[in-house]
Amino acid sequence: MRNSKVFSLVLVSIFAALTAIGAFIKIPLPVVPFTLQIVIVYLAGSILGSKRALQSQLVYILVGLAGLPVFTQGGGFTYVLQPTFGYLVGFAVGAFVIGYIIERGGEEPSRLRFVVANLAGTFVIYAIGAPYVYFALNFWLDMPTSASKVFMMAFASTVGVDIVLAILTGLFAKRIYFILNKKMMNVLEVTK
Numbered sequence: 001m002r003n004s005k006v007f008s009l010v011l012v013s014i015f016a017a018l019t020a021i022g023a024f025i026k027i028p029l030p031v032v033p034f035t036l037q038i039v040i041v042y043l044a045g046s047i048l049g050s051k052r053a054l055q056s057q058l059v060y061i062l063v064g065l066a067g068l069p070v071f072t073q074g075g076g077f078t079y080v081l082q083p084t085f086g087y088l089v090g091f092a093v094g095a096f097v098i099g100y101i102i103e104r105g106g107e108e109p110s111r112l113r114f115v116v117a118n119l120a121g122t123f124v125i126y127a128i129g130a131p132y133v134y135f136a137l138n139f140w141l142d143m144p145t146s147a148s149k150v151f152m153m154a155f156a157s158t159v160g161v162d163i164v165l166a167i168l169t170g171l172f173a174k175r176i177y178f179i180l181n182k183k184m185m186n187v188l189e190v191t192k
């Protein structure tokens with residue numbers, strides 16, 4: 001029981017750290033950069049299950065808000081005012097949703113389920129992140145921006161690549177899911 005908790009904590013921390021690494025791999029674009037954080041969110045949801053995936057993203061957000069520069073534009077409590085903060089909230093909810101959908105797939109979730117789960121996660125991330133960009137620019141950053149411009153910057157410029165990544169990661173995640181689940185069982189058996 002204690003071992004499985006330690007193992008969970010390690011996995012949660014690893015995925016929080018990987019999301020930070022994903023933030024450093026970025027292509028600057030106006031307001032919303034292209035980053036690889038979302039791939040880690042897909043993998044967290046697919047591999048860790050809903051609860052631990054959510055925890056990994058909450059740890060990531062808390063570490064960033066506490067001041068470590070783990071987000072694309074730094075860190076600190078005032079990051080909540082950044083236009084891209086909504087995506088970070090979306091990562092937490094999205095990771096949970098991905099894990100939840102996969103958990104509903106029984107012992108052997110199909111490849112299609114992994115892909116659909118990632119696409120649902122993508123939807124959740126953008127549904128929270130894109131409106132947040134609009135509100136941040138227009139309501140508290142004093143940068144009046146039309147809805148169509150926000151649509152281009154916060155959705156259209158990155159969603160195509162993210163959908164491709166969701167599909168590829170979904171196809172690939174099933175394999176890791178089974179390898180890791182087997183390993184997890186072994187670790188828990190050995191350390192019992």
Ligand SMILES: O=C(O)CCCC[C@@H]1SC[C@@H]2NC(=O)N[C@@H]21
Pocket residue numbers: 023032033034035036037038070071072073082084085087088125129158159162
């Ligand atoms: O400030 C942050 O650290 C969050 C950046 C979020 C970038 C979003 S995630 C979804 C979309 N896809 C990308 O590649 N970039 C945006």
